[in-house]
Amino acid sequence: MQTQIITIISEIKNEPDLAATLTGASDMVNDAGLDSLQLINFILRIEDEFEIEIDFDQFDLKHLQSIDIFCNFIQAKSA
Numbered sequence: 742m743q744t745q746i747i748t749i750i751s752e753i754k755n756e757p758d759l760a761a762t763l764t765g766a767s768d769m770v771n772d773a774g775l776d777s778l779q780l781i782n783f784i785l786r787i788e789d790e791f792e793i794e795i796d797f798d799q800f801d802l803k804h805l806q807s808i809d810i811f812c813n814f815i816q817a818k819s820a
Contacts, residue, residue, distance in 0.1 A: 742812045749786050750808075753779050765809035770802075780805075793818045 743765050750773045751760040769775055775783060784795055795818065804814045
C-alpha cells in the first residue's frame with residue numbers, strides 16, 4: 742500500500758523522481774509538497790483506488806504527518 746500511495750503522490754505532483762525520495766516516514770505536506778488542490782485530488786484518487794469513502798468528519802491533518810500514518814488510516818477504513 743505504501744508504494745501505491747507514493748506512486749499516486751508522484752503522479753499527482755507530476756514528478757516521477759519524487760517517488761524515489763519518499764518513504765513511509767515522509768510528511769505528505771512538507772516532504773511531498775502537496776498543496777491544497779493536489780491534496781483534494783489525492784484524496785479523490787485514494788477513494789477510487791482503494792474503493793473507500795473518506796469522511797472528512799473523521800479525517801484529521803494528523804493523518805498526513807507521514808505516509809505510514811496515512812496507510813494505517815486507509816487500512817482502518819478498508820476493514
